[in-house]
Amino acid sequence: MLSKPFYFFICFLFLFTVPNSILVKAATSNVDLIQQNWPFNGIFGRFDKASLQRGFKVYSEVCSACHGLRHISYRDLEGIGYSKDEIKVIAGEYEITDGPNDEGEMFLRDAKMSDKFVGPYENDKIARLANNGAYPPDLSLIVKARAGGADYIYSLLNGYKDFPENFEVSEGMYYNEFYPGNQIAMPPQIEDDIVEFDDGTIATHNQIARDITSFLAWTAEPELESRKSLGVKTLFFLVLITIMLLGVKRKVWKNLD
Amino acid sequence: MSEKDLKNKDLSDSVDEEKRDFLFITTAGLAVAGGAVTAFSLIDTMNPAKDVLALSTTEVDLAPIEEGQSLTVMWRGKPIFIRHRTSEEIRTANNTSVNELKHMASDESRVKNPKWLVVVGVCTHLGCVPLGQKVGDNKGEFGGWFCPCHGSHYDTSGRIRKGPAPLNLEIPPYDFVSDEIIKIG
Amino acid sequence: MKEKETENKKGISNWIDERLPVFTFINHNLRDYPTPKNLNYFWNFGSLAGITLVIMIITGILLAMQYTANTEMAFDSVERIMRDVNNGWLLRYIHMNGASMFFIIVYIHMFRGLYYGSYKYPREILWMLGVVILLLMMATAFMGYVLPWGQMSFWGATVITNLFSAFPVIGDYIVTFLWGGFSVDNPTLTRFFVLHYLLPFAIVGVVALHLVALHQFGSNNPTGIDVKSDGDTIPFHPYYTVKDYLGLGVYLIVFAFLVFFAPNFLGHPDNYIPANPLQTPAHIVPEWYFLPFYAILRAVPDKLLGVLLMFAAVMVLFFLPWLDKHKVRSANFRPFYKQFYWLFFINCIVLGWVGAMPAEGIYVLISRIATLYYFGFFLIIMPFLSKFEKTTDLPSSISAAVISEKFDNKEPSSAESYVK
Numbered sequence: 032m033l034s035k036p037f038y039f040f041i042c043f044l045f046l047f048t049v050p051n052s053i054l055v056k057a058a059t060s061n062v063d064l065i066q067q068n069w070p071f072n073g074i075f076g077r078f079d080k081a082s083l084q085r086g087f088k089v090y091s092e093v094c095s096a097c098h099g100l101r102h103i104s105y106r107d108l109e110g111i112g113y114s115k116d117e118i119k120v121i122a123g124e125y126e127i128t129d130g131p132n133d134e135g136e137m138f139l140r141d142a143k144m145s146d147k148f149v150g151p152y153e154n155d156k157i158a159r160l161a162n163n164g165a166y167p168p169d170l171s172l173i174v175k176a177r178a179g180g181a182d183y184i185y186s187l188l189n190g191y192k193d194f195p196e197n198f199e200v201s202e203g204m205y206y207n208e209f210y211p212g213n214q215i216a217m218p219p220q221i222e223d224d225i226v227e228f229d230d231g232t233i234a235t236h237n238q239i240a241r242d243i244t245s246f247l248a249w250t251a252e253p254e255l256e257s258r259k260s261l262g263v264k265t266l267f268f269l270v271l272i273t274i275m276l277l278g279v280k281r282k283v284w285k286n287l288d
Numbered sequence: 289m290s291e292k293d294l295k296n297k298d299l300s301d302s303v304d305e306e307k308r309d310f311l312f313i314t315t316a317g318l319a320v321a322g323g324a325v326t327a328f329s330l331i332d333t334m335n336p337a338k339d340v341l342a343l344s345t346t347e348v349d350l351a352p353i354e355e356g357q358s359l360t361v362m363w364r365g366k367p368i369f370i371r372h373r374t375s376e377e378i379r380t381a382n383n384t385s386v387n388e389l390k391h392m393a394s395d396e397s398r399v400k401n402p403k404w405l406v407v408v409g410v411c412t413h414l415g416c417v418p419l420g421q422k423v424g425d426n427k428g429e430f431g432g433w434f435c436p437c438h439g440s441h442y443d444t445s446g447r448i449r450k451g452p453a454p455l456n457l458e459i460p461p462y463d464f465v466s467d468e469i470i471k472i473g
Numbered sequence: 474m475k476e477k478e479t480e481n482k483k484g485i486s487n488w489i490d491e492r493l494p495v496f497t498f499i500n501h502n503l504r505d506y507p508t509p510k511n512l513n514y515f516w517n518f519g520s521l522a523g524i525t526l527v528i529m530i531i532t533g534i535l536l537a538m539q540y541t542a543n544t545e546m547a548f549d550s551v552e553r554i555m556r557d558v559n560n561g562w563l564l565r566y567i568h569m570n571g572a573s574m575f576f577i578i579v580y581i582h583m584f585r586g587l588y589y590g591s592y593k594y595p596r597e598i599l600w601m602l603g604v605v606i607l608l609l610m611m612a613t614a615f616m617g618y619v620l621p622w623g624q625m626s627f628w629g630a631t632v633i634t635n636l637f638s639a640f641p642v643i644g645d646y647i648v649t650f651l652w653g654g655f656s657v658d659n660p661t662l663t664r665f666f667v668l669h670y671l672l673p674f675a676i677v678g679v680v681a682l683h684l685v686a687l688h689q690f691g692s693n694n695p696t697g698i699d700v701k702s703d704g705d706t707i708p709f710h711p712y713y714t715v716k717d718y719l720g721l722g723v724y725l726i727v728f729a730f731l732v733f734f735a736p737n738f739l740g741h742p743d744n745y746i747p748a749n750p751l752q753t754p755a756h757i758v759p760e761w762y763f764l765p766f767y768a769i770l771r772a773v774p775d776k777l778l779g780v781l782l783m784f785a786a787v788m789v790l791f792f793l794p795w796l797d798k799h800k801v802r803s804a805n806f807r808p809f810y811k812q813f814y815w816l817f818f819i820n821c822i823v824l825g826w827v828g829a830m831p832a833e834g835i836y837v838l839i840s841r842i843a844t845l846y847y848f849g850f851f852l853i854i855m856p857f858l859s860k861f862e863k864t865t866d867l868p869s870s871i872s873a874a875v876i877s878e879k880f881d882n883k884e885p886s887s888a889e890s891y892v893k
Contacts, residue, residue, distance in 0.1 A: 104339070104342070106338075106342050133352075143345075144342065145339070145342040145343055268318075268322055271318070272315065272318050272319060272322065275311060275314065275315040275318065276315060278311050278315075279311055279312060279315050282309070282311065282312075
């Protein structure tokens, strides 16, 4: 008796969500994304801290020239394994506008742990001006904000190709087989050895793409690890108590026979 | 119900009696525990969030404060009173006998450098901000601060001397970074 | 027993009960309340919907303590909830997925009523109050989706409020009035937040009326036959309380799985991009629970007609008790209605599916056929069957139906022992 409404329930959910997943495919220009086996996928998924730290280095040395991370604070870096002292040093490398002071003027000071990441541009207008009219999106949520998630970001970073013949090229654009419309304003940024990893990992193109994608997956969902571990505990509890309730229910209803 | 179940059924089994059943009690206990944990984690969202807790230190440059003047700065949403005390004020604070105080504390225990008194500017009675920071303010009978809400008088060491407040003005955690800069928090 | 009773009378509960009969009320409505003994698990969904409403209100109140209803700050305040507030991500994901769960539960609850004829005499008002709840839920869900102020929030709000511009002459005034300005902007967000907070309490009120109406005649049951004797019923407690708990357990497993392991599965990635009034996303899709109605809207080439038809798709439910006047309630004994019912169910799924598809090519044709069937089912098939459909043999009572089911399903030996 239990199974019937349960399956009904699942079917209902499924039938309404299939169109959603089809849309996801449609939105990614009909090209299959490069699927990666991310360590943070799945019910027991966890982040690879070493990869996140490498990814953070890629972000600070490459991406941060144009892209901000405005939802992340320096203190959040504790989540990828940095100590408080290390974070103070990292934050100290950036300057932030504060004020007004007693003279009524804005002033620059070193960033503190509690500050949000310092962005590359003062405002959106300057960002557009510096980038040919294209706005480099903030990366804090990019993995959640794109259909395909981490796989899409990884594919995009690996998707630069020469323009195919007969392709209408706009000035200053690049061809990317995974970008919707295939014309992207961001030039390819990643190449072998563009950064040097502190832990000795060889900085191949793929390694860099993988690490920065992992880092961005973390910035989008810093709660992922605690969410999944709490989820496993919760589900264990719920399954247990449901089985017990099934026993209780049978016992109570036996009185009717 | 299988045939066996039906035959074994004890007809005297009423629902009331089964309440004592082990399965019933453990299930109910587990449900209550689960509900309590859920309730706690939801209510916990009302506690200070990470960004609030991280609100860090405030650095204050003392150089512009002349002797006898006071400065008010914000720290964790509360006013911090910094007073550059005159030698007269320091002397009165030191000469007060600790034993006659309501909340006993020597002046030495309340300062890091006798010239500078740093206290949280919140009356320990019911949380008003005492007067005495500005020139012309009523500084109370002991030359420190006076809380207008219910008439508490604090002395030049921020100690309660008269009125309903039970405790001295609180000293925030602070350190001298250099001779003339302090870091609160 | 007698001793126990007199003892109780002295108790504090009795003192209160004499002055304010809460315990009598609980006793009548949740304890002794006679309930047909043959209810199946589809009768769990009413209590599940009630519990979901409570979950939504609790998480909603806690979220409102952290949220800022201002276009400049709304998106960031939601991200702050996700990142900095203790368990804030849990709070928000429960609320976000709770909306979807609420609609799944309520839709199943409605399909249950449609199958077993729960809207027929004497439960017409009970059904109509249910439709009012659905309408309030739709309004609440729509306004709630606007609050995070992402791209889908903004453009969803723009598209849906623009529906009202379809009305001739006054249309534009209505839209400007709804917006409180000349586009979806800060006044719109603020009023949506206020209404999103208010309406759930209106829902609670209508739910109370829904329950009063339910307890007037009691629950319908899978046979659709009226209760004829005490033998047909059992007390609500402990039998249906424990059954409801069991259903709740299964429900929470599905709910928790979504919240913890696929929290954004039913959402749209574009809503993690802050609202940008200058750029419309490539595909604007409403939340899945609105897709069937969205499909009906797009099936019609005329703007006004499309809007009217979409509203009519919900409004027609109000008239169900008078569209289907067949004396027999349960579809189990109506061979033809049963076939059309399942076709209608599949039709709704199809509508939801085409609602998510681009409005072009074959999808337009499919949506038109499905829309025709949607209305045809209510306006043509139901009245027609009411007049002409012959039913199969009905059991003489609920008890008789229960016994015959046992005979059908069990080994002969077991049935014999039962008779003994």
